[in-house]
Amino acid sequence: MSNLFKDPRAWALLAAASLTIMSNATIAPALPGLQALFASQPQAELLTRLLVPAPSLVVALTAPFMGVLVDNVGRKKLLLIGTLLYALCGTAGLYLPDLYSILGSRLGLGLAVAAIMTAQSALIGDYFSAHMRGRFIGYQTGASHFGGLLFVTVAGLLAAHDPRAPFWIYGLAILLLPFFIKALPEFYHHRHDEKQPRNELEGKSNGYFIVAMMAVGVLITMLVYYVVPTQIPYHLVNRGFTHPEAAGWVLGTLMITGGISGVLYGAMRTHLGEIVTLSSGYLLVASGFAGLALTHSIGGLGVSAGLAGAGIGFVMPAFMATALHAASPGRRGVVAGVITSSLFAGQFLSPLVSQPLVSRWGYNVMFLILAGALIVTGIALSAALMLTRSRENDH
Known part of the structure; x- marks a missing residue:
């Protein structure tokens, strides 16, 4: 450090x-x-x-x-x-x-x-x-x-x-x-002089698969996670906590724990490995979402949001770091663009997905459904990474 x-x-x-x-x-x-300024x-x-x-x-x-x-x-x-x-x-x-x-x-x-x-x-x-x-990238997530x-x-x-x-x-x-x-010095890459095959990333036949997997993973994860800042104020009102300070406290807990876990991501990945860190992060976020559905006290809701924040700090750095590792130097910009696009697409789509769930089943069921989606996503990504690493070792 x-x-x-x-x-x-x-x-x-x-x-x-x-x-x-x-x-x-x-x-x-x-x-x-x-809105008041431009009310007319x-x-x-x-x-x-x-x-x-x-x-x-x-x-x-x-x-x-x-x-x-x-x-x-x-x-x-x-x-x-x-x-x-x-x-x-x-x-x-x-x-x-x-x-x-x-x-x-x-x-x-x-x-x-x-x-x-x-x-x-x-x-x-x-x-x-x-x-x-x-x-x-973990430090960046914390920041x-x-x-x-x-x-x-x-x-x-x-x-x-x-x-x-x-x-x-x-x-x-x-x-x-x-x-x-x-x-910031500039780096120049002569793509035509690279030893990697032109149709592969980092000379690995699974390079494109890794990038695609990370892009889909970050889109789903951000789509689900962004429900917290967009829906929590309304969920709290539904729970009877109508003061704005309640939403500020819960969201503040989310941000603080996410910052701490982001800073710790590098150490976690070094000691536990990429796959264990990723799956642990998803388990924490899913636990937080389940808590938001099942907890009724303001303290419990704050703890649940804190769990979700802590988990996301262990999850989010993995997407860009893993994708960049799969990219050859001359293609890092494209790969970064794909991951960035997926991340922001998830943010934009989040309320479009969550609001129909709330309208049909309410906040509690919505948070439980999304907790399940996080578990499935975490298992799928962990399994795909295990398969990818196994194939790399075989070669």
Whole structure:
């Protein structure tokens, strides 16, 4: 850990990741104020609610194409362009005159996030060995939870004074640009000179299978996990906890335990192995979801959310780390783009899947169904990884 964090590249990549962390939820506390500010505009209620998921949809649609650009144009160049676009589009809500134009700027923000995430993930693959790569992505997961909690808290304080004020937070990207320019060297890969077969990843016949498996896994996992921040406030009201502080406490527990487990991911993977760490994470998340269904006290709900957060910190780093390990250097951008696209697609689709379940069976049954889906996903991914590793050892 000490050697990793003596490396300025590691700090720069964590800073780049922080930009993507705050891309969506930062303005969430400002939504009621923005709706009131533009109350005279037709469909203001709908438009304000679209401001948060809009970047996710764009990332899901464009990240694979950004990955191609990252591989062919250069990681650092795309990261710098994405960071500049991020600052321009992110802060546009400070001065744009209506919700339609603000929504357009949020779509531009999604393009920026797609460029930053794919370039940043590819650079992780370039700079670090397989062992350090997994450890670093774990730290990144931890930072995403702690950073998300910090950014939403600051945004809430700013929104209390002015609903447009949280858009200032996106200006942090401009301050980071000089650091990225200085700390991140470019890596150039001559794809036609690589020894790996042109139709394989990392020279392994199962390389594409591994990437596809990780893409499907992260989509399902994020689709299920994102139910917690989108449905928990309503579930708590249904349980009789109507004060906003209750939702804040439960979600805060989720973020804190997710941050801690993300930081511990590398050590867990070293001592227990990739498959045991992954399956243990899924078991924890599923236990948390079952607890959300079966527990009625606010303390029990907080503990359940904490279990879900702890589990996700052991699960999420595995997807990108495993996929990057399967990718040859010249294809890391494309692979990072595919995983990024799946992650954001899961976020965007989550309420579209969970809300019909709630409408038909209620919150308790919905959480139990999703707990079962997590168990099945964890078993399937663990079995597939065991089979893949066995075949690698045979060869």
